[in-house]
Amino acid sequence: MKWIVACDRRGGIGKDGKLLVRLPSDMKYFREQTLGKTVIMGRATLESFPGGKPLPKRRNIVLSSRLPESSSYEVCRSVEQLLEMVKEENPDDLFVIGGGQIYRLLLPYCDEALITEIDEIFPSDTSVPLLSSDAEWKCVSKSSPVSENGVTYTFTVYRRIGA
Numbered sequence: 001m002k003w004i005v006a007c008d009r010r011g012g013i014g015k016d017g018k019l020l021v022r023l024p025s026d027m028k029y030f031r032e033q034t035l036g037k038t039v040i041m042g043r044a045t046l047e048s049f050p051g052g053k054p055l056p057k058r059r060n061i062v063l064s065s066r067l068p069e070s071s072s073y074e075v076c077r078s079v080e081q082l083l084e085m086v087k088e089e090n091p092d093d094l095f096v097i098g099g100g101q102i103y104r105l106l107l108p109y110c111d112e113a114l115i116t117e118i119d120e121i122f123p124s125d126t127s128v129p130l131l132s133s134d135a136e137w138k139c140v141s142k143s144s145p146v147s148e149n150g151v152t153y154t155f156t157v158y159r160r161i162g163a
């Protein structure tokens with residue numbers, strides 16, 4: 001399973017149910033990485049999408065205790081149920097796409113993290129742990145910086161040591 005997230009220098013990822021900043025090249029990168037794959041998210045992240053609709057051309061799995069079943073995405077009630085639902089899939093095709101609760105919940109099941117590191121500090125109410133200061137993870141790839149909408153960011157890949 002892989003994490004894919006955009007976070008600021010403190011690990012901030014969202015505020016008031018929305019992203020911190022609009023970064024078109026990061027959106028493109030996210031789309032390229034996840035198209036045709038399985039995306040796993042929490043209910044709040046589904047609700048943050050335009051019209052509360054799932055992402056097209058991907059298998060969408062939404063973790064929630066109370067969302068009713070739907071024909072446009074699969075609902076999952078627990079980590080155990082999730083692992084059962086994806087057991088036939090290639091783990092490299094499973095992307096954890098947020099938000100804060102679900103990133104933390106599923107980090108122990110992830111061996112790779114695609115992190116867009118935004119070189120800013122934004123006001124935020126939702127965050128992820130910083131893998132750059134976690135001894136269990138190492139950075140294996142870092143792009144050159146990209147500047148957009150007044151912020152600079154890099155695309156990084158982290159791997160769990162020993163994975």
Ligand SMILES: NC(=O)c1ccc[n+]([C@@H]2O[C@H](COP(=O)([O-])OP(=O)(O)OC[C@H]3O[C@@H](n4cnc5c(N)ncnc54)[C@H](OP(=O)(O)O)[C@@H]3O)[C@@H](O)[C@H]2O)c1
Pocket residue numbers: 004005006007012013014015016017018019020041042043044045046048063064065066067076077078079097098099100101102103105126
């Ligand atoms: N920067 C990024 O890359 C990025 C990516 C995604 C999201 N975000 C931001 O993150 C924020 C949303 O994150 P969030 O932490 O508030 O919410 P979230 O993680 O998207 O969803 C939380 C919900 O997931 C469900 N859930 C949690 N643990 C569960 C479990 N063990 N079993 C079943 N369901 C479980 C619960 O739904 P029920 O209440 O229905 O039970 C819970 O309310 C937004 O601001 C969004 O824009 C940022």
